[in-house]
Amino acid sequence: MTKSLASRFIATALLVSSAFAPAFAQDKANFAYLGLEPDIVTNYIGESSKKLGYVRVTVELMIYDVDQLEIAEHHMPLLRATAIDIFGRQPEEKVKSLTGREDIRRAILKALQDHMKKETGGEVIKNVIFTKYLYQG
Structure with a gap:
């Protein structure tokens, strides 16, 4: 049960961070x-x-x-x-x-x-x- 919960937490964290990564990259580059x-x-x-x-x-x-x-x-x-x-x-x-x-x-x-x-x-x-x-x- 603990492994499953930890896996879900990591997966959720990765999804959230990848969702915001392009937004940060676009804000930074103004070429x-x-x-x-x-x-x-x-x-x-x-x-x-x-x-x-x-x-x-x-x-x-x-x-x-x-x-x-x-x-x-x-x-x-x-x-x-x-x-x-x-x-x-x-x-x-x-x-x-x-x-x-x-x-x-x-x-x-x-x-x-x-x-x-x-x-x-x-x-x-x-x-x-x-x-x-x-x-x-």
Whole structure:
């Protein structure tokens, strides 16, 4: 009888705690998303200096807080120019490989966070997401 009662108590406690867990997680996260529009379309360095490829990427920025969305929108020209500059300096093998693509994404994220920290005092941007990634070279 004691085992049965203890089992019921534990089961009830787990159900109650799991019911409230998503509510707490939603209260804590107040992220916003902002797209760099239009898509980033730029050249990258081909196999030889005579050959250029091009890349077209749809970029979404994950903003730490909805309240910072207006700040990010205000700095949109700087954010776009930074992403275009980083893509334009990449070699073909980096643009075409999955690991290279991740390296590019991280480089863009770091550069955008550094720019926003310099301009606003905070990083503002939590993550960079590529939702479309096309290249030709």
